[in-house]
Amino acid sequence: MREWHAARFALAFAISLAFLIVSGCGGSAGGGAADTGEGRVVTMASGDNWFDPDxxxxxxxETITLVISNDGVLTHNISIDEFGVKKDYRPGETVRVTFTADRAGExxxxxxxxxxREAGMLGVLRVR
Ligand SMILES: [Cu+2]
Known part of the structure; x- marks a missing residue:
């Protein structure tokens, strides 16, 4: 009985220690979900073959993080050549892409x- 309690205590201690290490890394390494380096989060849906909004x-x-879901049955991709964005994502998957628009234009x-793209899977990004 005592050994069981000791083992349970050790396990709980190990779990909280692991949690501390994980949360500590998330705070300092950057790139975590709550990290402000993501900038403004813009949610977008997509499918076969469209983006919404377009x-x-x-x-x-401004730094923007696009959160894009794939509601279609095909693999899709988001590309913005001028800002180095290029990311594939599978059906049912939601991806995050972060970029900074360092120049104005369309x-x-x-x-x-x-x-x-030819089937209409494109849109316009206006940077003011
Ligand atoms: Cu596509």
Whole structure:
């Protein structure tokens, strides 16, 4: 009985220690979900073959994290050539892409899967 209690205590201690280590790393390493390095979070849906919304307006110098779901049955991709964005994501998957728009203008975001852009899987990013 005593050994069992001791073992349970040791396990609880190990778990809380592991939790402390994990949360400590998340706070200092950056890139965690609560990290402010993500900038403004913009939610977007997509499917076969569309983005919703297909127009985005942001400010120059702003850091944006797009959270994009794939509601279709095909693999898709979000690409914004001017800002180095290029990310594939599978059906049912939701991905996060962070970028900083360092210049103003109108830019195209699109899916680089063959034929998708031509089928209308694109949109306009306006940076003011
Ligand atoms: Cu696509």
């Amino acid at each position: 127009e985005l307006e942001i400010s120059r110098g 830019f195209e975001f699109y899916c680089d899967e063959p034929g998708h």
